[in-house]
Amino acid sequence: MEKTVALGMVLAAALWALAACNSTDPAAAKGAVAARPQVLSLPAQVGQLAFFDKRLSGGGNMSCASCHDPQYAYGPPNSISVQLGSDIAQTGARAVPSLRYRESTPAYDDNAPNPDGVTSESPGGGFMWDGRAATMAAQAALPLLNPVEMNAASKEAVVKAVREGSYAALFQQAFGAQVFDDTDQAFDALGKAIQALETEDLSFHPYSSKYDLYVFNKIGGALTPAERRGEVLFHSSGVANCSGCHYTGANFNGNTGLMSDFTYQALAAPRNDRSIPNNPDPIPANDDPKYFDMGLCGPFRTDHMPATPDTANPYCGMFKVPVLRxxxxxxxFFHNGVFHSMEQVLNFYNTRDTHPEYWYPGDKDGQGAPQANPAWALQPTAVPGATVRKYNDLPRAQQGNVDEEVPLGTGEGGDKTAASGTRPRAPGSAPAMTAEQIADLTCFLGTLSDGYQPTATPATSGRCTK
Ligand code: HEC
Ligand code: HEC
Incomplete structure (x- = not known):
């Protein structure tokens, strides 16, 4: 255990040295010398203490860092789909995102302009998988008071914990001596403190990946042939088309290389429930067949709910394009954590429509013995001729929203609405990508991890080196 801690400290110091080089501009990394440790503003110092303060939770056992662990890029420290809450009898309903590179997320808008300057306006921006939090400060209130997350009894309870805690004086220094006089004001100040941390602290946006070295500072960071092939594929509009949504150009705040255009798309992730054989962690809420997590149209977001589940609504099934760093x-992976490897994610993009039996459960109307699916499929077997319950995490009335852009569909017909011609890939037809291309993409995605250390003698063995 001690060894792990020591190693963590060495890593943290190394990360800091890299991070300290490049303030807000990754290009500044060029030849810069590590400066003094970063000095955070008073609100951000409060935010840092609050982020790790378990006393803010109902059970005194959970902080923001429990789910957003700095050692895991401020993502979850384990591979389970959805995390346990402070009240450990309760589980969340969505996968925990990383908090890195979130500071330039624009506010949510039903008609947000697209950063590529070409695509028409569509829902975009906002925090959470459904954009329902306008700012990081407003977002912080949600996990604190959510019964399935930190489960604090009330705003009063949270403010009381701050007032009686070790950083009460610092809190007053940052927000005024009178700040505790008004519970709402103090609670809002706590949100501002956490936002200040997430915005200022370089560990939330270190720009220290191999990709950063390659793109912004070509010395010492050149990609291997496999990574480079993956990068080209990532941008290939006709084959993988990843950057069509995981946009790498400059967004409205000037940040580049975030790998998201912050729009919303319906990819029809399989329902994370017991219909997946040997599912290690089905989402408990999905035991109710009438429950559907439909992102922009609810249930957590409430301003675009359909009149009835059978009324088609263009917002249903849409989730925010995640930052891929x-x-x-x-x-x-994905909003419901249903996938557990990159191989699974990329094969889902490739075969969602050509081989839906790999991903969705089949009805009992097939003939003959079950046949084995590939090892990465969610459904281990499929019975020939069985009706597959495609897009099984969306009510039928909402399935028209499902995205058919490349690589999921053929891309023909332009817009994905039925009127202009939807072009799903036909069952049994050839998928967009080969297994080799998927492996190359995986190598490229590996270059997006922070904390990359160039070595004097680059590795020569392993799939990604060739
Ligand atoms: C029990 C696990 C858990 C805890 C504890 C937790 N979060 Fe989260 N966090 C999540 C989940 C799950 C989501 C996605 C929720 C959704 O989309 O509805 C999320 C989303 C976020 C987002 C939005 C990220 C994005 O990409 O839009 C931010 C910011 C965030 N959390 C910050 C915090 C802060 C600050 C705290 C502490 C006050 C905290 N979280 C505590 C699980 C947790
Ligand atoms: C049509 C837009 C679109 C395209 C094209 C696209 N993605 Fe995505 N991607 C999304 C959305 C939206 C999600 C989240 C879906 C959900 O959670 O339901 C996502 C999720 C992911 C995730 C999971 C991230 C996480 O944190 O869970 C990975 C990895 C990913 N995409 C990689 C790729 C790659 C690689 C390509 C190219 C082969 C690609 N995507 C093409 C929109 C797109």
């Missing part, structure tokens, strides 16, 4: 360090 540090994605290779994750153990569960």
């Amino acid at each position: 540090n994605v290779a360090t994750r153990g569960s």
